[in-house]
Amino acid sequence: GAGVSQSPSNKVTEKGKDVELRCDPISGHTALYWYRQSLGQGLEFLIYFQGNSAPDKSGLPSDRFSAERTGGSVSTLTIQRTQQEDSAVYLCASSYTSGGSYEQYFGPGTRLTVT
Amino acid sequence: QQQVKQSPQSLIVQKGGISIINCAYENTAFDYFPWYQQFPGKGPALLIAIRPDVSEKKEGRFTISFNKSAKQFSLHIMDSQPGDSATYFCAASKGRGSTLGRLYFGRGTQLTVWP
Numbered sequence: 001g002a003g004v005s006q007s008p009s010n011k012v013t014e015k016g017k018d019v020e021l022r023c024d025p026i027s028g029h030t031a032l033y034w035y036r037q038s039l040g041q042g043l044e045f046l047i048y049f050q051g052n053s054a055p056d057k058s059g060l061p062s063d064r065f066s067a068e069r070t071g072g073s074v075s076t077l078t079i080q081r082t083q084q085e086d087s088a089v090y091l092c093a094s095s096y097t098s099g100g101s102y103e104q105y106f107g108p109g110t111r112l113t114v115t
Numbered sequence: 116q117q118q119v120k121q122s123p124q125s126l127i128v129q130k131g132g133i134s135i136i137n138c139a140y141e142n143t144a145f146d147y148f149p150w151y152q153q154f155p156g157k158g159p160a161l162l163i164a165i166r167p168d169v170s171e172k173k174e175g176r177f178t179i180s181f182n183k184s185a186k187q188f189s190l191h192i193m194d195s196q197p198g199d200s201a202t203y204f205c206a207a208s209k210g211r212g213s214t215l216g217r218l219y220f221g222r223g224t225q226l227t228v229w230p
Contacts, residue, residue: 004158033217033218035218042220042221042222042223043159043204043206043218043220043223045217045218045219048216048217056216056217059217091158091159093158093218102147102208103149103161103164104149104161104218105161106151106158106159106160106161107158108156108157108158109157109158
């Protein structure tokens, strides 16, 4: 079956612009996670969705970052007024939350470059 | 504060040798410990995972050893192959019974297997 997909695969934007990153989880997965991977910080958690609600958004680095999930499926991560330090690979993962299976499966990521 | 500490940062092994990567954690609430393998330009792929009620889990050439009292776990790759050359991440999560929460990742180990 299809895995987690993310779009775009690469995004170059100018400092100060807003960007939207999209994640399509595996069908039937109710949990969705966003992480960020950068050279200096490794893999960092950003936000977690269970269905359409976000019980844990503690990893969002500032109020410029927001995310939403609609229909219990697709999620969008929005970064407003981008800064150079936002440059990283943004990864999305999804998982089941019942039936004893807790594995998180990752998408290929979106590489964001802020110039 | 790094909740999961991983070593070594890099590892070079000859083909056919054993690769060993170690991780340590402090939070006793963690109850799920996965290992991910990541190739350049790809998202992390779940390799193998363990829960603390067992001390070892083996899948093919990959084995996790878990020491609950020492709060340590390790990945052993037997008969290492050049195709195993990748970055390996250990991780930990908490939340038994229902939704598995965020993953706390180690910093990663870059494994190179020489032919």
